[in-house]
Amino acid sequence: MMHGLLLRGIPFPILAAVAVLWISAAVGLVESGGDWIAYTDRGDSNPFTEILLFSLMFADLVNAALGLAIQFHQRWARSTVIGLCIFRSATTLIAAIAGETSPYLPIAINLTLIVLMLFPSSAAWCDR
Numbered sequence: 001m002m003h004g005l006l007l008r009g010i011p012f013p014i015l016a017a018v019a020v021l022w023i024s025a026a027v028g029l030v031e032s033g034g035d036w037i038a039y040t041d042r043g044d045s046n047p048f049t050e051i052l053l054f055s056l057m058f059a060d061l062v063n064a065a066l067g068l069a070i071q072f073h074q075r076w077a078r079s080t081v082i083g084l085c086i087f088r089s090a091t092t093l094i095a096a097i098a099g100e101t102s103p104y105l106p107i108a109i110n111l112t113l114i115v116l117m118l119f120p121s122s123a124a125w126c127d128r
Helices: 012-042 048-073 075-097 104-118 120-125
Strands: none
Touching: 012 048, 012 104, 012 120, 048 075, 075 104, 075 120, 104 120
16 A cells, blocks of 8 residues: 555645645646747757756756655655745745746745645644
């Protein structure tokens, strides 16, 4: 029996956090993949753009891995999600101040994940 993959007994905050992490990873990979294809079709090479696009795809893969780790009761994954969401919110605010992006959706997702991870049931799930 694969204990970590069953939905029975998983607290709602964990289910919601895992869903948000997996959905954000999937959406992000589709968007980043499309951006990568559009970039490579242009034919010019800019190392900064390549690093940025690679970093975005890597961050999406990290979200997927964290969702899986939380599903398997990994304590480090819970604290990593909280720390990364704080960091990502700060960098989103900096980018918004610079006029590069709209901060509302990314910050809402990050704050949602932080709140979900702070529930006592989430802590108990990850501390098993």
